[in-house]
Amino acid sequence: MEAANTVRVSESSLKTYCVEILGRVGVPAGEAAEITDNLVEADLRGVDSHGVVRFPIYIKRILDGGTNATPKISLVRDGLTSAVMDGDNGLGHLVGIRAMELAIDKGKGGNCAFVAVRNSNHFGAAAYYSEMAARNGMIGLSFTIGAINHMTPWGGAEAVLGNNPFSIALPTPGAFPIVLDMACSIAARGKIIVAAKEGTPIPAEWATGPDGLPTTDAAEALKGFVVPVGGPKGYALTLIVGLLSTMLSGAFFGRDVGDLYEKTTTAQNSGHLFGVLPVDAFDDVDAYMQRMQKAMDDVTGARRATGVERIYLPGEREYLSLGARRRDGIPLGTSLLRELQELGARYDVPLALA
Incomplete structure (x- = not known):
């Protein structure tokens, strides 16, 4: 279920934004487009933990010399x-x-x-x-x-x-x-990053804090350890x-x-x-x-458990999300949106909303 504190951005707007900023930090245009297609597809597929939520750190690493443009x-x-x-x-x-x-x-x-x-x-x-x-x-x-x-x-x-x-x-x-x-891990760390940016809690089984105890505080979880799936x-x-x-x-x-x-x-x-x-x-x-x-x-076609309307194949939900978000726009948390807009302001690259 989509969080209330989100704003929708079109695929084309998000791609234009990413390509232009990558170009400002020295990435060649053709390569910037390939990188952006890869990055934005994660958001389209509903894998928000691996989409543009990571974009600011990729840019920072280029600027700081840790990544080669x-x-x-x-x-x-x-x-x-x-x-x-x-x-x-x-x-x-x-x-x-x-x-x-x-x-x-x-x-x-x-x-x-x-x-x-x-x-x-x-x-x-x-x-x-x-x-x-x-x-x-x-x-x-x-x-x-x-x-x-x-x-x-x-x-x-x-x-x-x-x-x-x-x-x-x-x-x-x-x-x-x-x-x-x-x-x-039980949950990708990127999901914890998204929760920390938006100030929302995480399930207690996802991670521990630095004290090794389970936590629902995403910020504390980022200081601690993720829990492996299946022990x-x-x-x-x-x-x-x-x-x-x-x-x-x-x-x-x-x-x-x-x-x-x-x-x-x-x-x-x-x-x-x-x-x-x-x-x-x-x-x-x-x-x-x-x-x-x-x-x-x-x-x-297997017999379904009580209350289950449909059995999905692995990758099917992502495929359905891709179609829906291409049509309706990609939801971005308001904290992430502000971060992207602040980054864009540094390079005079606006991020148009859907």
């Missing part, structure tokens, strides 16, 4: 089915797009392919990249190291892990792919995703990981891993689609 992205290794990419400390959205484009290109020959990345930054919503592959007839995988350490090892009292999100997207015969996109299973999952995202490329892990918000003058050396599994490398595409349709029908 004009990276020369390069390949360190390049094989038939694998590669290692150096992002030259560019914005993670751009680096991620280039890496998944490369994986898809390698996959078009019928090969499963993986691209490991180093020297990148926070790349936004992981689903953006896995869906790129799904639109090309491939199962897409994307993994990333968290941009902040805010999770302890199971039984530990020191944050040396991020919530390390990952996404897997499967092409379907329907209007949208089936998409898993999740952090390894020790979530800890193990975030560890594995973090290792997959860094060990193949030489990106930072553990205590070496910088803080996206606090260490804005130094490079983060964030790591990602992108993979594709071309459907036609395994079976006839039509046969795959028939199996997928039956699987989808089995799931959505």
Whole structure:
């Protein structure tokens, strides 16, 4: 349910605003448009924790020298089915797009392919990249190291892990792919950031304060630790995703990981891993689609619990949100709106309301 203290902004207005400000801080126009499409799509899909709520910190990091506005992205290794990419400390959205484009290109020959990345930054919503592959007839995988350490090892009292999100997207015969996109914490830290900006409480099971006790105060939660989903299973999952995202490329892990918000003058050396599994490398595409349709029908046609009107597939709510918000506008919290407007005023870039 949408909060009362929101204002709607059109997709086109938000994109114009972001592209113009990125250009003011030195990002080339074409790349600014790609980054913006990635960023605003998160808001369109209802994933507000990974949309423009992060835009001010991305700009600050460029201004402070912690992120490179004009990276020369390069390949360190390049094989038939694998590669290692150096992002030259560019914005993670751009680096991620280039890496998944490369994986898809390698996959078009019928090969499963993986691209490991180093020297990148926070790349936004992981689903953006896995869906790129799904639109090309491939199962897409994307993994990333968290941009902040805010999770302890199971039984530990020191944050040396991020919530390390990952996404897997499967092409379907329907209007949208089936998409898993999740952090390894009960809730993405970005949701806590949104709550802190708007001064709203969070569920007590999301995070602890710096004292290690559960808290509903989002500001206190940002000083503490996020709670892994499934207890020790979530800890193990975030560890594995973090290792997959860094060990193949030489990106930072553990205590070496910088803080996206606090260490804005130094490079983060964030790591990602992108993979594709071309459907036609395994079976006839039509046969795959028939199996997928039956699987989808089995799931959505299951007997529903009392009071449940509809069973959704993973990624379906986001798909529906995308259509609705394109039509009705993107809701922004009033505190976030003020922050964006203040940033725009510094560069004489207004943010038009819907």
